Amino acid sequence: MADLPTGMPIQLEPLVIRVLAPNASAYTYTGTQSYVVGGAGDVAVIDPGPDDGGHLAALERAIDGRPVRAIMITHHHRDHSPLARRLSAATAAPIVGAAPFAPGDHGSRADAAFDADYAPDRVLAEGDTVGGDGWTLTALATPGHTSAHLCFALAETRALFSGDHVMGWATSVVSPPDGDMGAYMASLDKLMGRDDRVFYPGHGEAVENPRRLVRGMLGHRKQREGQILRLLREDGQAIPAMVGRMYAGLDTLLLPAAERSVLAHLYDLANRGLVAQEGETWRIAA
Structure with a gap:
């Protein structure tokens, strides 16, 4: 810092x-x-x-x-x-x-x-x-x-x-x-x-250089979305397990924020008909 x-x-x-x-x-x-x-x-x-x-x-x-x-x-x-x-x-x-x-x-x-x-x-x-x-x-x-x-x-x-x-x-x-x-x-x-x-x-x-940063942020979010979809194609996943694989080495203080971010991605993917939730587990939509 x-x-x-x-x-x-x-x-x-x-x-x-x-x-x-x-x-x-x-x-x-x-x-x-x-x-x-x-x-x-x-x-x-x-x-x-x-x-x-x-x-x-x-x-x-x-x-x-x-x-x-x-x-x-x-x-x-x-x-x-x-x-x-x-x-x-x-x-x-x-x-x-x-x-x-x-x-x-x-x-x-x-x-x-x-x-x-x-x-x-x-x-x-x-x-x-x-x-x-x-x-x-x-x-x-x-x-x-x-x-x-x-x-x-x-x-x-x-x-x-x-x-x-x-x-x-x-x-x-x-x-x-x-x-x-x-x-x-x-x-x-x-x-x-x-x-x-x-x-x-x-x-x-x-x-x-605002546009360069914004372009990178869009790419970062799309990369996270791709990670989520690849994990769900392997099998159904709960959010903590997904975060453990997606954010290896992350400060434990920031894990709750990472879980919220993954949830936000999942809600967006669900709204687009790409994933579905079954209890605590998320899967690729049938």
Whole structure:
């Protein structure tokens, strides 16, 4: 894990400052990266991160007294959205962005990753914009990592804030029921059709050649799909056994995420009529 300074505003380009939150982990890499977007006038803050007083103070230093036009959220996970409430109280800025998690849409399953208190003042849809003095951010619907995930495109510099849809250190976790592999792949295809100059992800370094990375991510997922189908052609398989063969040597802390990813692939394959489930066992569809 890279040794990067937390709480230090880093100017990435004239309209973009990055501030790293102190929440490094096996799932967040060096931590969540918050962004302050704007010049000498007003600004937007993208993904203020976990509810941490030190990170709030760091964001306030980066804002440096400028009016905050909006606090923008790519998705409703606890490492991205909780600090929005305290930042909104401090700046009077509205919270806008991804739709909140709706537990009723997912049966009785509770997911510890979700920010249950996230309640945006405005939900953004594809093409909705938030603008200020010399900057414009446009919402791009990229479901997959979560059902309501958004990216934000900065028109003035062709930068894309990619949240957890495309990260700078690893592929995104796609965990059903809110995560959907079919939607995730379609969202990657969507990004392939764009001409963004750089991606600024929620975790990891800036992506200087976005289309090359996205092409590699699509290939990686298709390779995993092929592995699953080859295993199932041998015999019926339960997910833990499949993960043991597909992810040899993986850190045990990451095994649950790998199992969720394989499940997401299996659901997608089942939706396409290629595999079927029998209890805990998955097989090639008859």
